Amino acid sequence: MQTEATLAHADVSELDLVRRCQAGxxxxxxxxxxxxxxxxxxxxxxxxxxxxxxxDLAQDSFLKAWKSIKRFRGRSSFYTWIYRIVxxxxxxxxxxxxxxxVGAEFDDATQLREVDPASKTVPQTEALPYEMMExxxxxxxxxxxIAQLSPEQRAVILMKExxxxxxxxxxxxxxCSIGTVMSRLFYARKKLQNLLRDVYENI
Amino acid sequence: MKTFEEKWTAWVDGQLSGRELLExxxxxxxxxAAEAEKAGARKLGELLKRELSARTLxxxxxxxxxxxxxxxxxxxxxxxxxxxxxxxxxxxPRLLWxxxxxxxxxxxxxxxxxREKNPAEESQYLTQILNARVDPVVSPNATVSIFExxxxxxxxxxxxGLQSLxxxxxxx
Numbered sequence: 001m002q003t004e005a006t007l008a009h010a011d012v013s014e015l016d017l018v019r020r021c022q023a024g025x026x027x028x029x030x031x032x033x034x035x036x037x038x039x040x041x042x043x044x045x046x047x048x049x050x051x052x053x054x055x056d057l058a059q060d061s062f063l064k065a066w067k068s069i070k071r072f073r074g075r076s077s078f079y080t081w082i083y084r085i086v087x088x089x090x091x092x093x094x095x096x097x098x099x100x101x102v103g104a105e106f107d108d109a110t111q112l113r114e115v116d117p118a119s120k121t122v123p124q125t126e127a128l129p130y131e132m133m134e135x136x137x138x139x140x141x142x143x144x145x146i147a148q149l150s151p152e153q154r155a156v157i158l159m160k161e162x163x164x165x166x167x168x169x170x171x172x173x174x175x176c177s178i179g180t181v182m183s184r185l186f187y188a189r190k191k192l193q194n195l196l197r198d199v200y201e202n203i
Numbered sequence: 204m205k206t207f208e209e210k211w212t213a214w215v216d217g218q219l220s221g222r223e224l225l226e227x228x229x230x231x232x233x234x235x236a237a238e239a240e241k242a243g244a245r246k247l248g249e250l251l252k253r254e255l256s257a258r259t260l261x262x263x264x265x266x267x268x269x270x271x272x273x274x275x276x277x278x279x280x281x282x283x284x285x286x287x288x289x290x291x292x293x294x295x296p297r298l299l300w301x302x303x304x305x306x307x308x309x310x311x312x313x314x315x316x317x318r319e320k321n322p323a324e325e326s327q328y329l330t331q332i333l334n335a336r337v338d339p340v341v342s343p344n345a346t347v348s349i350f351e352x353x354x355x356x357x358x359x360x361x362x363x364g365l366q367s368l369x370x371x372x373x374x375x
Contacts, residue, residue, distance in 0.1 A: 041260040161251045186208035189244050200246040
């Protein structure tokens with residue numbers, strides 16, 4: 001758990017890293033990538049449901065960030081800025097791919113691995129086979145339900161529920177108004193509630 | 204003015220307060236059903252967070268390594284482009300020189316061949332008869348008319364008053 005002081009320190013050093021990147025320091029950019037690569041990948045994966053595509057899109061996003069880092073003025077936080085790039089890249093890709101409804105995009109869902117945050121210090125307890133199967137089934141249901149949302153609705157619900165971002169941060173990342181964010185969130189929730197009601201009511 | 208969807212979302216997320224909250228809750232036709240929906244939305248959020256936030260990047264170091272390589276190539280690209288541009292400009296004068304030289308050689312050959320070709324095309328008969336007419340001792344009253352249609356490559360000689368054919372012509 002980060003305290004406010006460490007958060008403030010992190011923010012300062014992040015700004016410092018950005019300034020160094022703007023001066024052409026690739027090591028500083030590498031540090032920023034290390035900080036955000038997992039979150040970025042996870043966000044993209046939850047939108048596209050394919051590990052290889054998520055990997056490629058995450059690479060593209062960071063590469064675009066590097067190319068345009070000089071244009072970052074520091075008016076928003078770096079992670080809002082990078083999320084904006086990530087969302088542009090991913091939503092564009094989804095539109096081009098014409099992903100609609102349930103498709104053949106769940107081919108490698110079983111390749112995912114779960115990481116216990118305490119795994120480095122505490123021996124990991126393996127889940128029972130039937131529990132793992134059940135969780136896989138739940139994840140597949142969730143993936144299929146999310147796949148039925150529009151790219152913009154996916155982005156909004158994932159940023160809100162997974163990343164815990166505020167409306168204004170989501171609006172900034174997606175380049176739309178707060179009202180639009182709230183409206184998209186309304187329809188995304190309604191749809192997911194209809195599709196996953198039996199899942200979340202029985203857990 | 205907020206729409207119903209915006210107010211509902213704010214209500215679910217606990218973002219409504221004071222008079223706005225009271226007004227919104229008063230406007231709900233079935234508050235119990237709305238509360239159940241709200242609880243459902245929160246459970247959905249918890250489910251998504253629990254199931255989806257566990258997903259992570261495998262092989263993180265390779266991810267960074269691949270990205271570093273791409274950036275290195277990107278940084279190298281302008282320098283390489285400059286080199287390529289320089290080398291392209293270097294080849295343009297060479298190409299011009301080669302072109303000019305080829306043209307000069309072609310012109311020399313064309314002139315040489317044309318000069319050689321023209322005499323060969325001249326008719327031997329015409330040359331001989333015209334030469335013979337020049338001698339007034341052999342045929343003092345001879346006249347030679349030439350009709351030539353160059354387009355059809357036809358030449359007609361009309362001779363009058365010819366005493367005898369020249370000896371060298373008759374021999375042929």
